[in-house]
Amino acid sequence: MNFSSLSIKTRITATLALLALSMIVVGVLGLNGMGGIVDDLSDMYERRVRVVGTLGDLQAAELDRQALISLHVLADDAEKMKAIKAERMETKSRAAALLKEYADKQSSEEGHQSARNIADAERAYQIVLDEVDVAIAANDDDVASKLIVDKLDPAFDGLHNALQDASKFQFKRAEQALAAAQGEYSTNRTVVIGAMVIAAIAAAAFAIMLLRSIMSALGVAVNVADKIANGELGHDIPADRGDEFGALLGSLKRMDGKLHDIVNGVRGASEAVGGAAGQLSKGNDDLSQRTQEQASALEETASSMEEMTATVKQNADNARQANQLATSARGQAERGGSVVQRAVSAMTEINGSSRKIADIISVIDEIAFQTNLLALNAAVEAARAGEQGRGFAVVASEVRSLAQRSATAAKEIKDLINDSVEKVSVGSSLVDESGKVLSEIMDSVKKVSDIVAEIAAASEEQASGIEQVNNAVTQMDDTTQQNAALVEEAASAAKSMEQQAQRLISEIGFFRAASQARFERSQQPVVETAAPTATIKQLRRPASRPVRAAAKPVSRPAPMAKASGDDTWQEF
Secondary structure (H helix, E strand, C coil), X not given: CCHHHCCHHHHHHHHHHHHHHXXXXXXXXHHHHHHHHHHHHHHHHHHHHHHHHHHHHHHHHHHHHHHHHHHHHHXXXXXXXXXXXXXXXXXXXXXXXXXXXXXXXXXXXXXXXXXXXXXXXXXXXXXXXXXXHHHHHCCCHHXXXXXXHHHHHHHHHHHHHHHHHHHHHHHHHHHHHHHHHHHHHXXXXXXXXXXXXXXXXXXXXXXHXXXXXXXXXXXXXXXXXXXXXXXXXXXXXXXXXXXXHHHHHHHHHHXXXXXXXXXHHHHHHHXXXXXXXXXXXXXXXXXXXXXXXXXXXXXXXXXXXXXXXXXXXXXXXXXXXXXXHHHHHHHHHHHHHHHHHHHHXXXXXXXXXXXXXXXXXXXXXXXXXXXXXXHHHHHHHHXXXXXXXXXXXXXXXXXXXXXXXXXXXXXXXHHHXXXXXXXXXXXXXXXXXXXXXXXXXXXXXXXXXXXXXXXXXXXHHHHHHHHXXXXXXXXXXXXXXXXXXXXXHXXXXXXXXXXXXHHXXXXXXXXXXXXXXXXXXXXCXXXXXXXXXXCCCCCCCCCCCCCCCCCCCCCCCCCCCCCCCCCCCCCC
């Protein structure tokens, strides 16, 4: 597989993977070498350093034994001798344990041989030591001393020499282990450095290949982009690569073809737009004239609506005044009805009082009649009495006369009271009829007031509706004037668009096909004309017809100011 046929992503991934693999290999080699060194150091410590320490402890124990036997011989106290003997036994056990520990730690034949040599020397030393103990037990110090000098000291020297030989052997093995560790370190260092050099060379080779493939493709893409920027279209762009740059060059090739087609289409469309812009300009001129005529007609309509609004407002004011008068009349009728009701109540009370007075007069008349009878009886009794009853008869005569006059007066008052009662009844009937008539009048006034109120409300709504219509017409007038301004601006814009279309045709000539000669720009200068400011002449407003003085003039809302981006609007 060709490296350049791989994708950029795959190539970068492969390069990074190679670097990562190289780092892993170097790391594994380094870790392996360090592991070997650590193992050698551990072996040196366990089998050499600690063994040498054991030999040192064993040698110290043997020296203690040698010193203790001399003290044992020289001791003259039984208790002291017993203590020295116990200490000798403990030292002997410690020396035996150290010798066993040393023998167990040996793995080579030479090590085992050194352990056997020490054991043989230890046994020879122990035999002589037993003989000395026999002499000590027999209290023969001279024999014991002689045995120490003649036999025990040479046996101890043999044991000491065996221990020294073992120590030398262990130091020699430690030196060999150190040399082996140093050799292993040198080998590992050489391997790691070699792996690092190989990885660096491989990574550099991959990086150079990657950069070459990327830079070559970028050079082709930049060359194509420069040609397109210079207006050269229709190139034969190679797009046979299998990576992302092949896709990029393919996209540039498609873009070049699309731009070629678009430029040709824009050139044709520009020519069509230029022709259409001319027709649009002519149509806008006609539309502008008709829009101005429509604005003038709307102006007259607005003036008529103003007059109609004033008239309707005057009618609404008159209806409102009539409603106020009807409301006032209704209030007065209601007050009159209330007065009549009070009069009817008063007449009813007077009628009742008159009837009570008539009853009282009847009682008085009856009292006068009874008094007259009593006076008559008194006169008869006085006549019977003769001369003694004359004075009483005179009094009875006067009482009778007063009773008759009281009866006559009571009768006359009763007649007057009856006549008054009849007249009060007639007046009460008339007042009742007047109250009913006033109630009917009040109902009629109420209905008239309601009708007038409805007329006033309808007039108000009509005035409001006509005013809204007037506002709408005014806004239509303003909108029509603004439309006229827009039409003239559109005409100016159409002319400008026609000029811009010509310029676009000239500019599009910058692009050329690769097989054609480059189009030269038109040397004819294109005059850039900004869209002329739409100056709309003031439309003549028709004079409004005179309006009656009673109506308030309707204030016409000011047209909304709508300014374009370049502030070219003007009010009609």
